[in-house]
Amino acid sequence: MSILIKNALLNGSRSDILIRANRIDRIDNNLTKDADEIIQADGMAILPSFANAHTHAAMTLMRGYADDMVLQEWLENYIWPLEAKLTQKDVYWGSKLACLEMIKSGTTLFNDMYWHFHGTARAAEEMGMRAFISGVLIDQFDKEKSDEMIKQNKQLFNESKEYSDRIIFSLGPHAIYTVSEKSLSWVAEFARENELLVHLHVSETKDEVDQCLENHNMRPVEYLDKIGILGPNLLSIHSIWLNNNEIRLLKENDVKLIHTPISNMKLGSGIFPIEKMLDRNLTVGIGTDGCSSNNNLDMLEEIKFASMLHKIHFRDTTIMSAEDTYKLATYNTKKLFNLNMGEIKEGYLADLILLDLNNESMIPNYNLISNIVYSAGKDCVDTTICDGKILMRNGKVEGEEEIKQKAREAAEDLIKR
């Protein structure tokens, strides 16, 4: 299978891009038309697709179910009771809706943590997306529960090998306040042995820090360091309430940080210390979080929030420029997920989008990256390609009507159950 993209705007000039199998094979001025599929991309820009570095994909089913509430009421009376009723089939349809939403808004990779692993894995597999998928590992400091979760994770790891290379198993210990030291130690070891990523919520709220200080007489990242889980394979989500010593530990261990601006704002969690992270050259990615704390999966919206949040926080117009912000959601994918992607470059994975330069929000085009970060909406995404396969063309995804209908039914059924 090969795709030839003709005459797309790439770094300011018109280029042809040849995709062979799942890679960008050649980029040149005038490639001849010897491809299985040809895309005339006049009036379009070619760009790397986005990586959504923190999701709970199936939570699309809870979009708008409960908002604007105090955290504990929201979790205890709304989210957790609904989650307890979820079946693998619900998660499958919820994740399919999530994949549809992401494809439509130019995302081809997501890093997920949720219940019913196979529901999400099957959805991502069928939708053609690239996904790092972990279950939620929670033991509530119960030894038996810990043993059970470890057994389950080992089993899921083995079962995950049945999927294509696009579906990558990772480990998802939820947070230090829900997972025992024993389980976290196992995660650290198992991840190292099997070269897996670890997906962990860290210091999302000040309460988490206070509780950790009380229980362990140290701060969360210091505690994680003691356990030995800090490393280049750790994706530390949220990571708001950190002191300089913790940031030093994160840097020393090459931990990756995932910033979730909209979720942090909607839940009033706090401000991710982006300036310190970038000053110290840590690798930062961007994620939307789940649909009950956002409430969508649109990375174009997320990067605008990422820029604006820090500009107002520091009262500094020059921080988080369009260019700097854009890189976090594209260029940084390579380091975050250890995959050759995040740029339009020969040899890189063919995960990319075509953006319609004739959309009203992209005119004029003095500065494409500024337009993408500060102006574009998802209706600017014309074509989405993942792993060398076309997932969306002219804004249409195959089978989208069925997905929407089935996800709607699953949600309606879920709250009646």
Added chain:
Amino acid sequence: MSILIKNALLNGSRSDILIRANRIDRIDNNLTKDADEIIQADGMAILPSFANAHTHAAMTLMRGYADDMVLQEWLENYIWPLEAKLTQKDVYWGSKLACLEMIKSGTTLFNDMYWHFHGTARAAEEMGMRAFISGVLIDQFDKEKSDEMIKQNKQLFNESKEYSDRIIFSLGPHAIYTVSEKSLSWVAEFARENELLVHLHVSETKDEVDQCLENHNMRPVEYLDKIGILGPNLLSIHSIWLNNNEIRLLKENDVKLIHTPISNMKLGSGIFPIEKMLDRNLTVGIGTDGCSSNNNLDMLEEIKFASMLHKIHFRDTTIMSAEDTYKLATYNTKKLFNLNMGEIKEGYLADLILLDLNNESMIPNYNLISNIVYSAGKDCVDTTICDGKILMRNGKVEGEEEIKQKAREAAEDLIKR
């Protein structure tokens, strides 16, 4: 001319809505099909269109031209030199692009301040939008310039009567640091005599307050009170740096406040004191500002920012709920602009939109207003109607290709000039 909208979701149930001339004539369960045009709105929700309460529409031509800069450098080296070269034709095409963008994102009313009044007025007239349009009144404390601006504004007021009822002349003194007391006094009087709205930037930056204290030994709103310009016809834009006495003065005079969250964030201006305003029952609207400080005119995006900004600022998940935020951009239109609009209600102006409930970001539909504020993108807007005329249907606006082409050309020509 009459339009019958069949089977649209209105306040949770299916309704038929009959539009006659420019009004919503009847709302009922099963209206017979005796209309010039029938819209089958199954799978759609009917809602009031948005009012964008602060724009510099033609600045679409400067979208992405200069970002992420220190305020003075940005204004002096980029924006002002470009503005000095603008012709009425540029403003016409820039405003047409702005109207297109607003129609596509569900806005039918905008409140504008810019150079070349007739460029904007003609664009809004032709595009079928409702617009309060003021010139920029700046005299730089020069008596001759003041006389000239007053003469020009009187003339524009007379000329504006040639347009339809949708185009409403207002007065646009720029700010207290660019307009003399003499001109501001004239504005106050002329507005009262002729029942005009006044569009004024107030206390956008702390510098403005400091300078006012130095020059007048009082704060900006106190100074405006002394001049006698505070009143129910004053739309006070930005209005960030206010103390409680100023808020009391604004309330006593029933001044309307316009909140521009994205612009305030992008320019690092500060945080609009929304809680105090709503606690004291002042009337607040929402605006996007111009495209060089946003960089789009999408009210769906703007209301999400409005909610998120204050949730994170106060670390309070319950402030600026979806419902409360939504009202500022719709329901409040009636009070802000003294027009019967902002709700779907018999006798009200037929300024409304149909939203596609089958868009992936609107599924499931537990809470429509939550979905609109927190999830929807402009691709959810299917139909836009203003003053009883259909401006967009199935996401398409008549003549949009020409507008985009001409606006692009105007922008390209402008920076070469």
